[in-house]
Amino acid sequence: MKKIASLLSVCALALGLTACGSDNASTKTEDKKELKIGATTGPYADMVNEAIKPGLEDLGYKVEIVEFTDYIQPNKALGNDSIDANLFQHKVYMENFAKENKLKLSDLIVVPTAPMGIYSSKYKSLKEIKDGASLALPNDPVNLARALKVLVDEKLIEIDPDVDPLKISEKDVTKNPENILFKPLESAQLPRATESVDLSAVPGNFALAAKMKLEDALVLENMPDLYRNVVAVNTKDVDAQFAKDIKEVVKSAEFEKVIDSKFIGFGKPEWMK
Numbered sequence: 001m002k003k004i005a006s007l008l009s010v011c012a013l014a015l016g017l018t019a020c021g022s023d024n025a026s027t028k029t030e031d032k033k034e035l036k037i038g039a040t041t042g043p044y045a046d047m048v049n050e051a052i053k054p055g056l057e058d059l060g061y062k063v064e065i066v067e068f069t070d071y072i073q074p075n076k077a078l079g080n081d082s083i084d085a086n087l088f089q090h091k092v093y094m095e096n097f098a099k100e101n102k103l104k105l106s107d108l109i110v111v112p113t114a115p116m117g118i119y120s121s122k123y124k125s126l127k128e129i130k131d132g133a134s135l136a137l138p139n140d141p142v143n144l145a146r147a148l149k150v151l152v153d154e155k156l157i158e159i160d161p162d163v164d165p166l167k168i169s170e171k172d173v174t175k176n177p178e179n180i181l182f183k184p185l186e187s188a189q190l191p192r193a194t195e196s197v198d199l200s201a202v203p204g205n206f207a208l209a210a211k212m213k214l215e216d217a218l219v220l221e222n223m224p225d226l227y228r229n230v231v232a233v234n235t236k237d238v239d240a241q242f243a244k245d246i247k248e249v250v251k252s253a254e255f256e257k258v259i260d261s262k263f264i265g266f267g268k269p270e271w272m273k
Contacts, residue, residue, distance in 0.1 A: 032242050038066045038074040038086035043114060043208050043263065044229065048087055051258040052231075055249030061242070072097075078234060079103040085233045085246060087111065092142055092166070094232050106238050107230035109247045110269035112259050114204025116146050117217025118154075119194050126154055126218050129199070132179050136193035136200040139184035142227075144169055147201035150221045156180065166226070204266075214265030223267045 035056065039045040045067045053063045066083050068074045074086040075097050089097070091107050098105040123129060137147040145168045151157045158175035159168050170182050185193055190202040191210035204214060214220060231250065233243050249255060251271075259266060 032084075032240070033060055034062045034064075035085070035242055036064045036066050036083040038068055038077055038083040038088070040071070040074065040088040040205070041067045041069055042205060043266075044087050044205070047111065047259075047263065050262060051255050052087075052246065052249055055252055055254060056245060059245050059249070061245070075101070075103065075105065075232070078105065078232065081234070084237070084242060085231055087229060087231050089232065090227045090229055092226055094230065104235040105232050106235040108233050108238065108243055109250050110225050110228045110230050110271065111250060112263060112266035112268045112272070113223065113228040114208055114214060114263075114265065115223045115267045116143070116150060116201060116203045116221045117207060117214060118150060118199055118201055118219050119191075119207070119212065119217050120199045121194050122198050123218065126156065129156070129178055129180070132181060133198040134181045134183055136183045136185050136190055136197045138187045138190065138201065138203065140187065141167065141169065143187055143203055144184070146203075146221060146223075146227060148173070150201065150219065151180070153222055154219055220265065220267070225269050228267065228269050 037048050037052070039048045045065060048065050053065065056063050066077070068077075068088070071089065071093070074083075074088050075094070077083045078086050079101070085108065090113070091110075094105055094107060097103070118126065138144050145166055148157065148159065148168050148170070149165060152159055156176075156178060157173050157180065159165070160172045160174050163172045170184075183193075183197055187203050187206050190200050191206055191212055194200040194202075199218075202210075202212065202217075207214065207217075231246055233240075237243050256272065259268070
């Protein structure tokens with residue numbers, strides 16, 4: 001009996017320690033006050049630094065911004081817990097990347113995003129376009145669809161109505177009255193292409209990186225929220241306190257004031273309108 005009682009006592013102690021350890025781990029997650037937020041160098045690192053970091057610091061967080069120069073490492077770093085959140089991508093890219101790399105990532109909140117624009121060093125208006133004008137546009141499927149959607153909105157082309165607007169490509173163009181010549185290029189080459197083609201469809205982040213002003217575009221896209229950038233976290237952290245606090249900061253009046261004064265031309269998501 002003494003041996004059984006002793007064994008039960010040891011088991012109870014072991015269970016108690018396990019439970020205690022679990023509580024401590026939970027408390028540690030809830031009390032997390034040091035955050036590393038990843039962002040690509042340029043406007044989104046600036047947005048974290050100028051519009052998000054101050055609000056989190058007011059809530060008692062110590063925030064370190066980790067800058068990246070590519071679109072792969074920010075999610076890799078998030079997936080292995082080297083950072084706690086990142087800001088650089090839209091939901092479509094995030095979901096595709098997570099699926100291909102077996103990561104569990106979730107979008108936390110949509111933020112104002114630099115829209116794609118049609119730029120030209122030759123024309124001052126889309127109304128000036130002449131027959132056979134050349135247009136450089138992104139060669140990746142997602143940004144290509146965005147560029148063609150801008151042309152549809154401006155009534156420069158028509159697209160097969162049965163095709164998913166998020167997946168349209170040049171082969172889906174049914175009417176092209178101006179005989180626009182499409183020249184697909186890597187997105188990073190599009191700002192420079194404005195000097196060698198008549199028109200260039202440049203994603204906002206690449207335009208800003210090339211010191212181009214969003215307001216100088218002949219037209220800016222009417223961007224759906226699906227293509228606006230998001231703050232992303234690991235799915236396991238969606239309900240963590242730090243994630244809730246990031247959302248609180250982004251939804252604050254102070255955040256919007258910084259956007260209005262320092263991120264001119266950035267399109268706001270539906271929840272901010």
